[in-house]
Amino acid sequence: MRHFAALFESLDTTTSTLAKIDAMRAYFEMADAADAAWAVYVMIGRRAKRSVGPALLRAWMSEEVDLPGWLIEETYASVGDLAETIALLVPNDPENKRTSDLSLTEWLTARIQPLASLDEPAKRRHVVGWWHELSYRECFLVNKLLTGSLRVGVSRSLVTRALAEFFAQPRAQIERALIGEWQPSAEFWGQLGRNESNLQIAHPYPFYLASPLEGTPERLGARDNWLAEWKWDGIRGQIVRRGSQCVLWSRGEEIITDRFPEIIDAASLLPDGTVLDGEILARVGDVVLPFAQLQQRIGRRKLTPKILQQIPAQFIAYDLLELQGEDWRSRPLRARRARLEELLLDASTPILRLSPAAPGGSWEALVAMRASARSKGVEGLMLKEWQSTYGAGRQRGAWWKWKVDPFVLDAVLLYAAPGHGRRSNLYTDYTFGVWRSAELVPIAKAYSGLTDAEIRRLDAWIRRNTLEKFGTVRSVPPIQLFELAFEGIASSSRHKSGIALRFPRILRWRTDKPVAEANTLADLQELLNEQRPHDAR
Amino acid sequence: MAQEDLVKVTARGLYCAAGDFYIDPWQPVERAVITHAHGDHLRGGSSEYYLAAPGVSLARLRLPPEAVIHPLNYGHSMNFGETRVSLHPAGHVLGSSQVRVESAGQVWVVSGDYKRDPDPTCLPFEVVPCDVFISEATFALPAYRWIDTTAVARDILSWWHENRRRGLASVLFAYALGKAQRVLAELAALTDDFVFVHGAVAGLTDAYRAHGVAMLPTLPATVAGKADYAGALILAPPSAAGSTWMRRFGDHRTGFCSGWMRIRGDRRRRGYDRGFVLSDHADWPSLLRTCHESQARRILLTHGYTDAMCRYLVEQGVDAAALRTEYGAEE
Numbered sequence: 001m002r003h004f005a006a007l008f009e010s011l012d013t014t015t016s017t018l019a020k021i022d023a024m025r026a027y028f029e030m031a032d033a034a035d036a037a038w039a040v041y042v043m044i045g046r047r048a049k050r051s052v053g054p055a056l057l058r059a060w061m062s063e064e065v066d067l068p069g070w071l072i073e074e075t076y077a078s079v080g081d082l083a084e085t086i087a088l089l090v091p092n093d094p095e096n097k098r099t100s101d102l103s104l105t106e107w108l109t110a111r112i113q114p115l116a117s118l119d120e121p122a123k124r125r126h127v128v129g130w131w132h133e134l135s136y137r138e139c140f141l142v143n144k145l146l147t148g149s150l151r152v153g154v155s156r157s158l159v160t161r162a163l164a165e166f167f168a169q170p171r172a173q174i175e176r177a178l179i180g181e182w183q184p185s186a187e188f189w190g191q192l193g194r195n196e197s198n199l200q201i202a203h204p205y206p207f208y209l210a211s212p213l214e215g216t217p218e219r220l221g222a223r224d225n226w227l228a229e230w231k232w233d234g235i236r237g238q239i240v241r242r243g244s245q246c247v248l249w250s251r252g253e254e255i256i257t258d259r260f261p262e263i264i265d266a267a268s269l270l271p272d273g274t275v276l277d278g279e280i281l282a283r284v285g286d287v288v289l290p291f292a293q294l295q296q297r298i299g300r301r302k303l304t305p306k307i308l309q310q311i312p313a314q315f316i317a318y319d320l321l322e323l324q325g326e327d328w329r330s331r332p333l334r335a336r337r338a339r340l341e342e343l344l345l346d347a348s349t350p351i352l353r354l355s356p357a358a359p360g361g362s363w364e365a366l367v368a369m370r371a372s373a374r375s376k377g378v379e380g381l382m383l384k385e386w387q388s389t390y391g392a393g394r395q396r397g398a399w400w401k402w403k404v405d406p407f408v409l410d411a412v413l414l415y416a417a418p419g420h421g422r423r424s425n426l427y428t429d430y431t432f433g434v435w436r437s438a439e440l441v442p443i444a445k446a447y448s449g450l451t452d453a454e455i456r457r458l459d460a461w462i463r464r465n466t467l468e469k470f471g472t473v474r475s476v477p478p479i480q481l482f483e484l485a486f487e488g489i490a491s492s493s494r495h496k497s498g499i500a501l502r503f504p505r506i507l508r509w510r511t512d513k514p515v516a517e518a519n520t521l522a523d524l525q526e527l528l529n530e531q532r533p534h535d536a537r
Numbered sequence: 538m539a540q541e542d543l544v545k546v547t548a549r550g551l552y553c554a555a556g557d558f559y560i561d562p563w564q565p566v567e568r569a570v571i572t573h574a575h576g577d578h579l580r581g582g583s584s585e586y587y588l589a590a591p592g593v594s595l596a597r598l599r600l601p602p603e604a605v606i607h608p609l610n611y612g613h614s615m616n617f618g619e620t621r622v623s624l625h626p627a628g629h630v631l632g633s634s635q636v637r638v639e640s641a642g643q644v645w646v647v648s649g650d651y652k653r654d655p656d657p658t659c660l661p662f663e664v665v666p667c668d669v670f671i672s673e674a675t676f677a678l679p680a681y682r683w684i685d686t687t688a689v690a691r692d693i694l695s696w697w698h699e700n701r702r703r704g705l706a707s708v709l710f711a712y713a714l715g716k717a718q719r720v721l722a723e724l725a726a727l728t729d730d731f732v733f734v735h736g737a738v739a740g741l742t743d744a745y746r747a748h749g750v751a752m753l754p755t756l757p758a759t760v761a762g763k764a765d766y767a768g769a770l771i772l773a774p775p776s777a778a779g780s781t782w783m784r785r786f787g788d789h790r791t792g793f794c795s796g797w798m799r800i801r802g803d804r805r806r807r808g809y810d811r812g813f814v815l816s817d818h819a820d821w822p823s824l825l826r827t828c829h830e831s832q833a834r835r836i837l838l839t840h841g842y843t844d845a846m847c848r849y850l851v852e853q854g855v856d857a858a859a860l861r862t863e864y865g866a867e868e
Binding site for chain 2: 012013014015016065067068070071072074075078079080081084085088089094095153420421422423424425426452469
């Protein structure tokens with residue numbers, strides 16, 4: 001644990017990318033192979049099955065700390081991180097002089113994972129014991145490992161880079177090995193270093209992600225060099241059809257095979273050794289159902305025949321990554337797509353479809369197509385260069401997403417709660433309302449969109465103008481107006497307003513407009529009705 | 538019969554009617570008794586200023602030249618109207634004071650900003666028994682517990698030396714009045730290297746030195762070329778972060794000395810490489826201890842987490858209330 005704690009400290013105390021890579025390389029150099037594999041596992045955000053939830057940790061903290069419950073809650077709200085709050089409040093060695101002699105692997109496999117099979121009093125005895133025996137920093141880290149949410153300020157691509165440099169291997173190779181399911185071990189580490197294929201039969205490829213297009217597409221050059229497709233609003237997925245298996249992966253690298261039996265049935269018609277990238281949609285024939293319905297289907301524990309009939313799924317194929325067991329990613333998109341088209345023709349199933357090219361032979365025509373996106377139930381357009389290979393992760397240049405402009409509304413700030421992580425100790429979680437006659441009803445919560453300076457100004461205003469406190473939430477006078485953007489609107493029985501907005505965020509603070517001019521609930525109901533033709537089917 | 542409050546919050550600041558004077562007013566007044574020279578406590582425009590003698594040279598640097606300043610010795614009392622007023626060390630920065638006001642048999646103490654941790658640059662906090670204690674509450678949450686200052690100073694030194702080993706400059710942000718000099722004085726116990734300082738730090742440091750505070754030798758950060766800053770430590774006010782002034786240092790790492798650095802999210806948000814937990818305010822245990830030691834039957838709280846501390850004290854059976862003032866939470 002000492003070495004891993006030191007690595008964490010180095011990563012956490014620099015904002016320099018190079019320094020972070022150096023720190024990781026230095027750690028890989030000195031760490032035991034199994035520890036190094038576990039460290040990578042943790043750093044790229046993987047987590048083993050959680051053995052203790054945050055609710056229990058909170059309850060135990062209250063019992064261990066000699067302070068009133070409300071003050072612990074207030075402190076937690078201010079710190080914005082449970083693991084850190086525990087480390088700050090439970091008596092320990094604040095100067096980090098004590099260190100644990102157990103390795104990272106021992107902590108994870110011999111201490112933390114076995115908790116899962118213990119009853120609650122035994123879990124408590126162990127965890128609380130660690131809190132008291134560890135230093136501040138290691139207490140924080142162990143709590144983070146327990147809850148499985150250690151963010152160490154390195155992105156996955158940074159970890160990949162450090163590994164590629166350390167092993168002197170191509171990055172693509174490392175990326176490939178780190179996705180899908182793998183078990184951290186000395187053996188895994190060895191294979192990673194020797195560039196051995198330890199890949200399971202159903203191993204997926206890293207997804208290639210598009211970057212948002214700023215401005216107009218003319219700067220991309222000739223229209224003929226680009227494929228334009230609809231940007232579907234579903235779940236990005238990868239079908240891996242190899243041997244006797246057919247597996248569906250989500251972009252979050254989870255296997256979701258059992259969620260979409262009809263897609264798996266259709267995909268088994270594909271020849272052995274085929275991998276497709278595409279979008280899972282809830283779709284009846286050509287009519288796309290709203291994303292909310294797809295979400296509803298995923299949320300069901302059991303897929304009843306009724307659900308399968310009401311919310312059927314299709315796989316809209318974007319790309320061909322593997323054919324007859326051969327990696328096609330380095331071939332140009334034009335060749336991949338031509339072959340994909342033939343493949344889907346052969347399979348001939350209405351469940352697997354080629355993502356159609358959007359019509360429009362000029363950039364001007366595409367601008368018009370994009371404007372009509374909303375009525376087609378898509379999010380906008382994708383622009384992909386015909387010459388492009390299939391990359392890994394978000395590599396800029398060859399693939400762009402060109403989303404339709406969001407919906408906007410003006411709403412009034414009603415409540416604020418303290419934020420988390422970077423925004424700890426600041427009121428940054430806002431609730432906004434719109435008018436229903438003379439009253440404001442909550443319509444959306446939003447966290448992002450303001451600049452740091454605006455956040456500080458608003459935070460100071462909230463603190464000075466609090467009307468009432470409900471736990472850590474404060475109500476404020478309804479005099480601050482904000483323009484919000486959102487991607488979709490749906491009716492909802494779970495919200496007081498009867499309306500749920502999708503992905504609301506703040507566009508700007510409207511100090512130029514009186515709150516009386518905020519939108520009304522009637523405005524939103526009208527918008528909802530405009531969208532309804534889609535929903536209904 | 539309940540006695541009239543000796544000190545009240547008014548539009549211009551804390552006011553004592555019986556003595557007709559203000560304490561740290563935020564608007565110009567006739568007579569201002571000042572606890573210390575930080576900007577949110579010492580503002581220009583008042584006719585006469587009363588403050589502790591060691592802080593006069595600092596106040597001079599921050600007030601217009603024509604300002605009328607009366608130095609008072611610690612513990613020496615003088616009459617204002619029907620009151621007797623004296624100043625007592627608050628341990629916050631050089632010349633910082635608590636204000637003791639006595640009238641008609643009751644004693645009120647206004648703490649200003651204070652800390653209980655040792656600080657080689659100023660006299661330690663003095664416990665002044667009173668009936669009513671007006672305390673600051675900047676860091677009044679249990680998460681704020683300070684670490685031993687010497688350990689923090691050692692951390693700063695090893696950070697500096699590690700950066701030096703990599704050929705990098707170390708730019709350490711610290712409030713120009715008090716914190717910067719405390720860092721220089723703490724480091725003097727560990728090394729005899731010199732430190733570069735920003736212009737805002739230099740003048741105040743000279744004033745401290747004139748008071749006999751032993752600190753590391755300093756040089757203005759205007760004299761050297763990029764190459765000379767490699768491996769050096771530079772002390773600067775937080776306002777210099779991100780400014781063009783920083784360009785002269787070439788490759789560097791940044792650190793910030795503040796009580797706020799106790800919370801990881803706070804440090805990450807501000808974007809410093811390192812946060813050093815070093816505060817000139819009292820932490821949660823010290824605030825509670827000080828309120829207790831004051832023997833006051835009533836506690837009034839100003840600036841910071843006043844509500845949390847107030848509720849906590851009330852639940853402990855203490856007569857406590859929050860005052861709305863315009864002092865800041867900068868540190």
